Amino acid sequence: MKTKLVYFAWVRERIGRSDEEIEVPDGVVTVGELLNHLKARGEEYEAALQYPEAIRVAIDHEHVGHGEPLGTPREIALFPPMTGG
Amino acid sequence: MKTKLVYFAWVRERIGRSDEEIEVPDGVVTVGELLNHLKARGEEYEAALQYPEAIRVAIDHEHVGHGEPLGTPREIALFPPMTGG
């Protein structure tokens, strides 16, 4: 499955890009499995995703927990805890 | 003791004036006694002070309870419960 990933704040800085399209392997079903899969893609991903529990994930603009299935999204976003307001 | 009295809202309307100077007799020591004394001054006062517990009193711009002594004030104000804001 081809999926668009978008990154924000220090996740974006560490990975070194703001978005990309990746091929999600068939075995990767949940959000948590996607994070693990990405972490193995290189040291910039390793640096960004070192503490997966600090990573917030949104699928098609909605927050999801790490145990949720990915489904067939248009866009998956990875970012740090939010600090707006 | 000569004292200035000021009236507001429906207390003012019923008494028919916004202020006056009166002679407070020696036996009138507390706020409550003053209200009773005024009530006896005529039917307009009777109408205004019919329910003394509904009357709020301020001495020199400070709220006082009906049991408080009058002291030697510059100004005593009588008015209904406040409805600002």
Added chain:
Amino acid sequence: MAMRPEIRVQREDFDVTEEVRRMTNARTDVGAVVTFCGLCRDDGGSLSALELEHYPGMAEAQMRRIAEEAGERWLLSGLTAVHRFGLIRPGENIVLVVAASMHRQAAFDGANFMMDYLKTSAPFWKKEHLLSGASGSWVEAKDTDDAALRRWRGSAAD
């Protein structure tokens, strides 16, 4: 407390932006400003105006006392209260409170406290004027306003 409340009782309307700016201008330690505007409502469609009467001198003194009490309870960098008097039409402003602080909850609590006490202990009274031309009645004090006060009793500072 270095905080000096700005207290005004006036016939004219106020401008919220202007009052906020007064409290944030040329300083960088204010993180939160909460404003409250109270407006003249006309639920039944029969109101021409509210006539706001006040006790000059005591109104300002009482508003200042409440503001200073708020300043003792919460860490506020500024507190403004403006109360209008005279004839006020439905949809027009009656009262403004502005509370500024480093932190948002102090600003919310300071403004909320100021309004609760303004409603019940500042010497203002409202009389209704009806569209029919008839003189309406004096607005009565509400039990719910007294109830609102109780939550501030004995509550610790911020």
Added chain:
Amino acid sequence: MAMRPEIRVQREDFDVTEEVRRMTNARTDVGAVVTFCGLCRDDGGSLSALELEHYPGMAEAQMRRIAEEAGERWLLSGLTAVHRFGLIRPGENIVLVVAASMHRQAAFDGANFMMDYLKTSAPFWKKEHLLSGASGSWVEAKDTDDAALRRWRGSAAD
């Protein structure tokens, strides 16, 4: 709920009076308007600016979800939330919330709720730029902000 929240994410500043007027204009059923302004603070004197990053699309969607939830919990006649992005200097505005209602406590609670959720669940991030020219760090999420959320859980509507 007839209430339609006004949600904006923008680079430009906002005007509080203007946003209040938008919610009270030509109506006589609004008795209370509470506004919250969040400003850029510089406690240490070393900050040049905050850079506000956001997730376009989701930011608006999330702000709208929070506003609609507020509209279900309290009787609000209107709710506005404006969040800025880009470089924001100390003393400048970051965020505005305006809640309008017949009654004052609903307006206070609606605005307060909106701010607590904006802080913790709307996709915005702050990076510090220092006067020294050095790139500062990303502002970290605060435990106190998560704690502030808890008070809204399971609390009944107005």
